[in-house]
Amino acid sequence: MEPKWLKWAKQLQSISQAGLTYSKDVYDLERFEMIKKLSIEIVSQYTDIEESVLKNVFVNESGYATPKVDIRAVIFKEDKILMVREKTDGKWALPGGWADIGLTPSEVVVKEVEEESGYDVRAIKMIGVFDKKCHPHPPSLHHTYKLFIQCEITGGNPKTGIETSDIDFFAENKLPPLSIDRNTESQIKVAFRHLHNPNEPIYFD
Template sequence: MSDFMQDDPGMASIRTLIGIAQTGLAYAKDPYDIERYHQLLETAQILLVKQPSPLTSQLLKNLVADSGYATPKMDIRAAVFDSERILLVKEVEDGLWSLPGGWADINHSPAQVAAKEVLEETGLRVSPRKLVAFTDRRLHPHPPMLLHVYKAFFLCELSGGTLRPSLETPDVGFFDEHNLPELSTARVTHEQIAMMYRHLRDETLPTYFD
């Protein structure tokens, strides 16, 4: 998968400008430099508004609230199986399906986030047992996104709980490998689902990384 690279040039340029501005504002001492970095951030926001993305307003909120040295965000996903069926959740944002998961939380390890997200989104308790993949979102066939995101995929063992939906995931269920619902490719791709199955069947496979 690592030979595929999809990254919108416009988004990549805006991402670079915002990273320079955020990092500059974190370290600049001279008031003239600080003013210039604010101007650069404002310019990047103007360019972002012109991008044809339904996520633009939310991205603007995230970027304005962000500060300090610019680094990628972390998205964590959990692969949970009931025999040969994989657990998927319906995302309220786009009505499509994904592996349970979301942004990493402060004061939680990546594995703890995976287990917490599964419990919150599906009502099931799981124990992460293997890091299947650690990837750069830009290098895989996800829709273009301004944020630079790393993704971690954990293979998890089901240990209890009762399957139920949540406010963020209005429908949840286990699905056969060959009868999957329409995926939210902003979050997970068909190849990533296939990779989860390969590691389910052979846990000796090494962790995949870009």
């Protein structure tokens, strides 16, 4: 789904990050710095992002490079799915966000739902693990896994949060305009398959 130049740039960044972490030879370290600079130049060439910004966003991590983790809540009520309107783009997404260090996936999803929708929930089932590059999301600088976790409402009341401006439930055939950086229509369809068939296997990739 993503352009080859972005795939290559991310691979180069990953190689340079690992090399700078584990290499001891001064000449190898110099070469890995050159690879990192090359990855920045590639992205800058194909986007409007300045190299100084890319240095802070794209290559600011150290250690072995691993995918980022985005966790989304799948919550059904009367055959409809809970979604929140994102303030950043005015479109709709499953409640959720980046995984937090020190919290389990279940703890993250419970926290995110309460913050973005006002509902108290309990995590009950993994729906799927979506590799962002395999789905029709916009190109991203980060390689991301999206964890969809089904939850059930245990309390609370609908309430918008810092990042959300509206909350509602939607039928499968009446989905609102989606924030496709966060979730796609095909991923929402996978979630509804679990509503219709509780024995639906967990999706991956």
